[in-house]
Each structure stands twice: as structure tokens, then as C-alpha cells.
Amino acid sequence: MKPTDALQLLAANACFLVAGAGILRLLGFWRSVRDLLFVVAIAYMAGVAVVGVLATIGLSVGLSVSGPEVLVLCGLLGTAGFLRKPDVARRPTARPGGAALVVSIAAAVALVGYLAVLLLVSYREPMGAVGYDGWAIWLTKAKAIYLLGGLDERVFAGQAYSSINRDYPLLVPAVEAIDFHFMRGMATGLLHLQFWLLLAGFVAAVAQILRDRVQPVLLWPALLMVAAAPAVLRQLDLAAGDLVLATFFTLGALAAWRFVDEADPRWLALAVLFLAAALATKRDALGFAAAFFLALGIATYGRRRGLRLVTAGLGVAVATIVPWYVWIARHHVPSKHPASAFVNPAHLASTADRIGPALNALASQSFRLDRWLLVLPLLLLVAPFVVVRTRAASGTFALLLLGLLFVWLVWALWADPFSIASLAVRGADRLVTTPLLVAGVFLPVLLAELTREGGPARVRDRTGESRGAAERGLEAPTR
Amino acid sequence: MTLPGAWAVAALVPALGAWYVTYRELGSRLAAVGAALAVAVTVAYLPLQIDHAVKRADTYEELTRPQAERFPAHRVHPSPQVFDRLRARIPDHATYFLYVKDSTGELVSGGGFRHWTLGWLLPRVAVATPRQAGWIVSRFADPRTAGVTVGGVRTLAPNTFVARVRR
Numbered sequence: 001m002k003p004t005d006a007l008q009l010l011a012a013n014a015c016f017l018v019a020g021a022g023i024l025r026l027l028g029f030w031r032s033v034r035d036l037l038f039v040v041a042i043a044y045m046a047g048v049a050v051v052g053v054l055a056t057i058g059l060s061v062g063l064s065v066s067g068p069e070v071l072v073l074c075g076l077l078g079t080a081g082f083l084r085k086p087d088v089a090r091r092p093t094a095r096p097g098g099a100a101l102v103v104s105i106a107a108a109v110a111l112v113g114y115l116a117v118l119l120l121v122s123y124r125e126p127m128g129a130v131g132y133d134g135w136a137i138w139l140t141k142a143k144a145i146y147l148l149g150g151l152d153e154r155v156f157a158g159q160a161y162s163s164i165n166r167d168y169p170l171l172v173p174a175v176e177a178i179d180f181h182f183m184r185g186m187a188t189g190l191l192h193l194q195f196w197l198l199l200a201g202f203v204a205a206v207a208q209i210l211r212d213r214v215q216p217v218l219l220w221p222a223l224l225m226v227a228a229a230p231a232v233l234r235q236l237d238l239a240a241g242d243l244v245l246a247t248f249f250t251l252g253a254l255a256a257w258r259f260v261d262e263a264d265p266r267w268l269a270l271a272v273l274f275l276a277a278a279l280a281t282k283r284d285a286l287g288f289a290a291a292f293f294l295a296l297g298i299a300t301y302g303r304r305r306g307l308r309l310v311t312a313g314l315g316v317a318v319a320t321i322v323p324w325y326v327w328i329a330r331h332h333v334p335s336k337h338p339a340s341a342f343v344n345p346a347h348l349a350s351t352a353d354r355i356g357p358a359l360n361a362l363a364s365q366s367f368r369l370d371r372w373l374l375v376l377p378l379l380l381l382v383a384p385f386v387v388v389r390t391r392a393a394s395g396t397f398a399l400l401l402l403g404l405l406f407v408w409l410v411w412a413l414w415a416d417p418f419s420i421a422s423l424a425v426r427g428a429d430r431l432v433t434t435p436l437l438v439a440g441v442f443l444p445v446l447l448a449e450l451t452r453e454g455g456p457a458r459v460r461d462r463t464g465e466s467r468g469a470a471e472r473g474l475e476a477p478t479r
Numbered sequence: 480m481t482l483p484g485a486w487a488v489a490a491l492v493p494a495l496g497a498w499y500v501t502y503r504e505l506g507s508r509l510a511a512v513g514a515a516l517a518v519a520v521t522v523a524y525l526p527l528q529i530d531h532a533v534k535r536a537d538t539y540e541e542l543t544r545p546q547a548e549r550f551p552a553h554r555v556h557p558s559p560q561v562f563d564r565l566r567a568r569i570p571d572h573a574t575y576f577l578y579v580k581d582s583t584g585e586l587v588s589g590g591g592f593r594h595w596t597l598g599w600l601l602p603r604v605a606v607a608t609p610r611q612a613g614w615i616v617s618r619f620a621d622p623r624t625a626g627v628t629v630g631g632v633r634t635l636a637p638n639t640f641v642a643r644v645r646r
Contacts, residue, residue, distance in 0.1 A: 005544075100504040103497055107518070114525060121532045124539040128551030135551045136591070140598035147602040160577065160605035161597060163588060189547025217501050218514055225517040228525050233532065373520045378513055385509055443517070447510040 005187040006123070012182035013044070013197055015070060018078040020047025023273070025081030027266045031088045038211070041204030045251055046270065048175065048198065049277030050077060053320050055174035056280040060323035064150035065174055067181040091212035100217040107220035114228055115200050118236065122196035126189045127239060134239035137164045139188060142176035146186065157331035167335045169324050171280040172241045195239050202247035203227050206441050209254045214448040222447070226440030231371040235433055241282045246434040248277040249288055253401055253438050256292065257445065260299045260397045265309055271296075272313040276320040283337065287412055288434055289317060291404035299397035342415040354420045358413035361420075361428040362406065371429065372436050379439045379446065386446045395449050398442040405435040487523045494519035552599070555591035558636035562599045568633065568641050569614050573603050576612035580620040592618055615642045 020043035021036060029043075030036045036043065054073060055065045063069060096104050128135040141164060144155040151170075155161050179194055180186050203223060210219055226232070235243035252274030259267040275292060278285040293314045300306035341347050366376045379402070386395040409431050413420065418427075498515035502508060542550070552559035569575055577596060579589035589596070596616060597605055606612050615622040615629055622629050622642035629642035 096504060099496075099500040103500045103518075110521075110525065114529065117529050117532050117536075121536045124536050124542070126539060126542060126547035126550035128554065129535070129539065132591070132594075135598065136594035140594070140601070143598055143601045148604075152604070154574075154604045154606070155601075158605070159607035163594060164597065186548065187544060189542070189544055189550075215505060217497075217504055218510060221497060221514050221517045221521065224525075225521045228521050228528055230524065230528060233528060369520070370524075373524060374516055378516055382509060382513055443513065447507075447513045450510045451505040451507045 005183045005185070005190050006193060008183045009179050009187075009190055009193055012070070012179050013048075013194075015074040015182075016047035016051050017044045018047065019051050019074040020044055020049070020077075022078035022081035023047070023050055024270075025086065026083065027269050028084075028086035028088060029266060029270075031086055035088050039208055041201055041208050042251075042270070044201045045198075045205045045247070046273055047074070047077075048201070049248055049273050051178070052171035052175050053273075053276045053280045055178065056170045057320065057323045059145065059151045059170055059174060060327040062150060065145065065178055065181065066149075067178075070178050070181065093212050096216050100215075104216035104220050107224045108216075111203065111220065111224045111227055114224070115196075115203065118199070118233065119193075119196055122192035122236065123190075125192050125237065127191055130234070130237035131240065133241075134191075135188070137168075138172050138240055139176065139191070140164050141170070141173035142180065143186060145170075145173055145177035146180040151327065153331055157328075157333050165336065166333045167328050168241070168283055169280045169321065171277060172244055192236070192239055195236055195243065198244055198247055199227075199232070199236055202251065205251055206254065209251070209258065210441075210444065213258070214444045215451065218444040218447045218451075222440065222444035225373055225443075226375060226437065229372050229375060229436075229440070231368075231429065231433065231436070234371075235430070238430075240430070242430040242433045245278050245281040245285055245288075246437040248274045248281060249285065249292070249434050250437040250441055252278060253292065253398075254441055254445075256296050257397055257442070259306075260296070260393055263303065263306060268309055268313055272317050275313075276317045279317060279321045280324070283335075284412070284431070284434075287408035288405060291401060291408050295397055295401040295404055298400060299393050336418075337412075337416060341417060342411065344415075348415060351414060354414045355410065357420045358410050361413065362409055362432060365428045365432045366436060372432075372440075375436055375440045375443065379443050382443065382446045382450070386449045390449050390452060392449050392452075395446055398438075398445060402435055402439055402442070405438065409435070486526065490519045490523035493522050551591075551595055555595045556636070556639070558639070561636040561639050562595065564635045565596070565600060565616060565641060566603075568635075569600065569603050569616075571602050573613045574606045574611060575600065575603055575614040575616050576606055576609045576625065578609070578615050578617040578620050578622060578625045580618070582619065586620075589618065609644065612644055615644060616640075617642070 017040070021030075021040075023046050024030055024039055024043045029039050051070065051073065055070075058065060058069070095101075127139055140161075141156075144152060148155065156166055175194065176191055179191065183190070203226075207219065207223060232243070235246075252271045255267045255271035255274060258264065259271060275285075275289055279289055293310065296310050297307065300310055366372060383395075383399050386392070387399065412431070413428070494515045497518040498511045501514040502511035505511070539547075549559060549562070552562050556562070577589055577593055579587050579593060581587045600616075609615060609625040609627040612627075615625050615627070617625070617640045619638050620640075622632055622640050628645040630645045632640055632642040634640055
């Protein structure tokens with residue numbers, strides 16, 4: 001592997017960061033360079049999201065996502081941020097004292113160390129060392145985009161390529177093709193590095209979204225548990241779309257939670273961006289998006305402006321994926337998972353015997369200690385207390401969303417035309433990635449909600465004084 | 480992944496520490512229990528995860544870029560160099576038909592062989608029927624039986640052939 005290839009891949013990702021920084025400044029998340037440091041990981045993930053979504057749209061209308069096109073796009077998005085001077089009010093960050101600081105730092109250092117080990121593996125591991133889909137489906141599409149100059153209908157609508165899931169959206173192949181353009185070649189052995197960057201960016205972005213809302217002594221151990229879950233390493237090895245979908249959707253869910261809790265439309269805009277990226281990653285996201293907006297609609301019900309904003313967000317997110325579905329309809333690309341199967345009562349009635357095995361497959365994967373550690377059991381342990389004791393809308397949103405995600409997955413396995421035995425063995429472990437990541441990042445959020453219930457939550461603010469949680473600024477702003 | 484019992488017990492020590500510190504800091508028993516359980520299970524599994532990852536990184540340390548790019552080929556064909564020979568034989572942007580049979584002579588999609596060929600031969604493009612193709616790539620099948628006139632049949636590896644379609 002040439003080190004220059006890795007540097008060129010990093011250059012592509014630096015462009016994503018520039019684009020994301022521009023978007024975040026336009027939304028009012030930062031003004032000075034110092035502010036940017038507090039949202040830099042969110043900016044990176046937002047950059048991949050916006051470039052990936054626009055690349056999918058661009059490919060659908062005949063563009064090629066070549067290096068110059070991407071550079072111009074990222075430059076424009078980066079400078080768009082300077083069209084306005086936003087007012088940025090940063091909330092104080094929780095600063096633990098004494099022993100809590102030691103625990104927080106130890107967990108954060110362990111997390112960074114573990115990600116460094118994964119970086120080493122990602123740099124050395126070739127595509128195809130683990131799994132099949134990464135190279136057989138996603139990489140083939142990326143190569144086709146790169147070598148044939150965009151969406152060549154002989155491949156993307158060609159019957160000979162029916163095995164590569166032609167109806168799946170294009171964010172992952174588009175990002176890989178952009179990497180190839182920057183590397184001026186297909187150093188496929190380096191693509192795990194791209195997936196590692198997304199994983200590390202996700203972990204850091206979660207930390208930055210929650211830094212002023214969750215105490216470090218809760219945040220870092222929970223984040224470490226999520227990142228160190230064996231299933232996450234397995235998904236990283238596979239280099240397929242499931243982990244990417246899960247990271248974008250989870251960031252969208254966290255941003256939506258902040259919108260529910262703070263009624264700040266900037267967070268809704270960010271949530272919509274991440275959701276659009278999830279929709280541009282895999283078809284599974286359509287059901288997740290329905291669950292997302294249903295949960296968001298219920299959580300903001302009664303707030304007139306909130307519901308209007310959520311409806312507008314839904315419209316924007318759906319609009320971004322329309323060009324791709326128009327392209328596949330225009331080229332008569334059939335789906336392996338036809339939408340009609342999901343709503344046909346006769347089909348659903350005739351396959352009702354799949355519900356039990358579907359529930360069993362999802363539950364057995366979600367509760368596997370050697371895959372997801374204690375992510376879901378811990379969330380289920382905490383959730384009833386949060387709902388009963390705090391009655392916080394944000395807690396309700398998190399639990400409602402998680403419940404709806406699982407309902408969607410059961411529905412998907414129930415209605416799918418493929419053998420349930422095969423789906424249970426080969427598909428369920430990947431399907432649960434999104435709800436389990438959502439559960440993992442909401443665990444510290446719910447734990448923090450418990451400390452807001454009026455107990456003697458002693459934490460220190462930036463001045464080092466010990467105060468109650470309400471005084472210190474961890475409470476949601478009053479609306 | 481098997482968790483050694485002694486290590487699982489050892490993980491209880493930092494977990495108890497996390498419980499004590501979190502409870503003192505935040506005053507919530509449940510939050511403290513949550514943090515402690517998260518620490519316990521992570522401390523128990525993290526060394527296994529790191530060991531697993533480092534061993535894998537060592538396995539692939541010596542791979543060159545060409546070897547890394549061809550890695551899946553070893554999983555789909557006993558003679559992985561056959562794919563480079565196909566690339567050398569079929570010109571860029573030509574079309575080809577993948578003609579694969581199983582051991583009983585039935586036409587099949589080709590599984591891993593098909594997937595790797597589709598990606599590796601780009602920008603050569605696969606087509607759905609032999610009539611649309613400029614070339615026939617076959618495995619466990621004689622290209623002369625594909626239903627079109629072919630010439631210059633080459634054996635690239637045992638049971639793997641390439642032939643040009645004659646118009």
C-alpha cells in the first residue's frame with residue numbers, strides 16, 4: 001500500500017470536512033475557529049452526509065462525481081457558511097470533579113486507544129478478508145461509477161448485474177468512487193480506512209452532540225461500550241452499507257432528540273441532513289425514516305410550530321432521494337424487496353407464520369452478549385424509570401423511536417419474499433445495527449435524565465464549584 | 480468469542496469503582512448501576528477485542544497493494560490469476576457474457592465467481608445474453624455451447640475459458 005494513497009484518501013475526507021463545516025456555520029453551530037473545534041466531528045459527518053446525498057442526486061442526473069466536481073462542490077458548501085455571521089451561544093460543558101474526572105478520562109483514553117487499534121487493522125486489512133457484500137456489491141458499484149464515469153445504465157440497470165442490488169441508493173459507492181478519484185486509482189485495500197474514518201467520526205460526533213447534555217462520567221463509559229461492541233468491529237470488517245446507515249441514522253436521532261428537548265430548529269435541520277444521508281445509503285432506511293418522523297411527530301405534537309417544522313423536514317428528506325428512485329423507475333430496475341409486499345394484506349396474512357421467527361431472530365441478535373454487550377438490556381433496565389420518574393418528552397422520543405424501529409424490522413422480515421431462515425441467519429445481525437446503535441447512544445442520555453429528576457446531582461462547572469444539576473446548566477432550557 | 484472467567488471477575492473491580500464514583504458524583508443509584516454495568520462488560524470484552532484485532536492486523540501486514548486488491552479472488556477461484564488473464568484478453572469497454580454451469584451441467588449464476596468477475600473486469604461490461612456479447616467467459620461450461628458462434632477458445636485455468644463471439 002502506498003502511503004500517498006492514504007494521504008489522498010484523507011484529502012478527500014478533508015474536503016468532506018470543509019463542506020460540513022460550511023453547512024454547520026450556515027446553520028449557526030459555529031462562528032470562530034475555536035467554536036468549530038467543539039463541532040468538528042459533527043461537521044465531518046455532516047460533510048460526508050451532504051456530499052453523499054448531493055453525489056447521489058448528481059449521479060442520478062448524469063454527473064460523474066469526478067475529483068474537480070467534488071472539489072467545486074465542497075468549496076461552494078464551505079464558503080456558503082460565510083454567507084452569514086451566526087450568533088452562537090454555547091452551553092456550558094459538564095466538568096466532573098476528582099474521581100469522576102479520572103473515570104471519564106480513563107474511559108475516553110481507552111476509547112481512543114481502541115479506535116487506534118482499529119485504525120491499524122483498517123489500514124492493513126484488504127477488502128474481502130471478512131464477509132462478502134463489501135466487495136461483491138458495494139465495491140463493484142463504486143468501481144463502475146469511477147471507471148464508467150457515473151451511472152452507466154448497462155451496469156446499474158443491466159440484468160447481468162441483478163445480483164448487486166441495483167435498487168440500493170448510492171451514498172456508499174459514491175463516497176468510495178470519490179476516494180478513487182482522489183487516489184487516482186482503485187486502491188481498494190484502503191477502503192477500510194474510509195469506513196474507520198466514518199466510525200471514528202461518528203463516535204466523536206456523538207460525544208460532541210452530547211457534551212453539554214450528558215455528564216462525562218456517564219457519556220464516556222457508555223460510548224466505549226458501544227464502540228467496543230464486537231458487532232461494530234464485525235460491521236467495520238464487512239465494509240458494507242449497514243454501519244454507515246446506522247451511524248447517519250443515529251446521529252439524526254440524537255439531533256432530533258435535541259430538537260425535541262430544546263425546540264431549536266438548527267438541530268432539526270441537522271437531523272434532516274443525517275436522515276437524508278441514511279435514506280441515500282440503503283433501502284432499509286425508508287422504514288427507519290417512517291419510524292423517525294412518526295416518533296418525532298408524536299414527541300412534538302401540540303407544539304404548532306414544531307409539527308410544521310417536522311413536516312417540512314420530512315418533505316426535504318424525502319425530496320433528496322426522489323431523483324434516485326425516479327432514475328430506477330425510468331430504467332425499469334426491479335426491486336428484490338417490492339414495496340407492494342409490505343402493504344398487501346393478503347400477502348401479510350399468508351406469511352403471518354414468519355412473525356414468530358422474525359421476532360426470535362431479532363431478539364436473539366440484539367441480546368447477544370458477544371455481539372452487542374449489554375447495550376439493549378441496560379437501556380431496557382433504565383427506560384421504565386426514566387418514563388415514570390421524569391416524564392421527559394425527550395426520553396419518550398428515544399423509547400418510542402427504538403420501539404418503532406423494532407416494529408419496522410419485524411414487519412420487514414415478515415413481509416420479505418426471501419426465506420425467513422436465511423434472513424434470520426444472515427440478515428438479522430446486520431439489520432439490528434441501526435436500532436442497537438440508537439440504543440447505545442441514548443443510554444447515557446437516559447441515565448443523565450435520571451440525574452435531572454431533582455436528586456442531589458453534584459457536578460462541577462467550569463469554575464470548579466459544586467452545584468446541583470439544575471443550577472449548572474445540564475437542564476433543558478425552558479420553553 | 481469466549482470470555483475467560485477470571486477476567487470477567489477482574490472486570491468487577493473497575494465496575495465497582497465506576498459505581499461508587501458515579502453515585503457520589505450524580506447521586507442517582509440507577510445511573511451508577513448503569514455506568515458500572517457498562518464498565519464491567521466493556522472491561523471484560525475489550526482485551527479480547529483488541530487481541531482479535533491485533534492478530535488480524537498482523538496477518539495482513541505483508542500484503543502488497545496488488546495482493547490486497549486481488550484478495551477476494553482467492554476465495555472464488557482456485558487459480559486467482561485467471562482474472563488477470565481475462566483482463567489481458569478482453570479489451571477495455573468490450574462486452575462479455577458470463578456462462579457458468581454447476582457440476583450437473585445446469586446453468587447457474589456463478590456466486591462468488593460471478594461477483595468477482597463483474598467487479599474485476601470493469602470497465603468491460605457484462606450483458607444478459609450471449610447475443611449481446613463480444614466475448615464469452617465460461618466456467619464449467621464449453622463456450623461453444625453458449626448459443627452463438629465463437630472462435631479462439633482459450634483455456635485460462637482448469638474449467639475456465641474465454642472465447643470471442645464471431646459476428
